Amino acid sequence: GQQVMQIPQYQHVQEGEDFTTYCNSSTTLSNIQWYKQRPGGHPVFLIQLVKSGEVKKQKRLTFQFGEAKKNSSLHITATQTTDVGTYFCAGQSGATNKLIFGTGTLLAVQP
């Protein structure tokens, strides 16, 4: 079945440093979504990418969708303590509405 892997599993950074998480799908995706889950919370939608090679920015966050629509990345510039949480990519493929979540990257930010 479809698998979505993320690396790294865990990243610890000093506040102000940059952070990147990478997402790879075993199958071609129709779109990729990114979610953030704070400790003890539920996933919250950040963004959706649909087009091959698409790049979107939200303030300090930059999201990319690979040309082959099988990989994606999330880059955070100058991390803040409020960025702490687990970042999940989630892909949809084909005609199904099923959302398959990646393995997640836990970000810890030291002030």
Next chain:
Amino acid sequence: SAVISQKPSRDICQRGTSLTIQCQVDSQVTMMFWYRQQPGQSLTLIATANQGSEATYESGFVIDKFPISRPNLTFSTLTVSNMSPEDSSIYLCSVATGTGFLGYTFGSGTRLTVV
């Protein structure tokens, strides 16, 4: 975007018993999704619940263990049956939000501990 009320928020249950989790959405939605998230892990899709038809279960999940009801377009329940400690997990419901895609909204989750 949609708002989901999920109950209970947590429960501690005896093995062999069943727990029913409820999700109420503030708007009508075609599909509702049920996920399981084990501590420190990712979300695994259990099933997709459509109103007026049988839920569609993912590999590894069966109706006898996780019966789902979807009586109308704003409500769904997931029952965890004949529980064992391995069922200890967080269970979340989810819906696609709004007109124009705004992502999937999740309920606040049910933290289940089976003893």
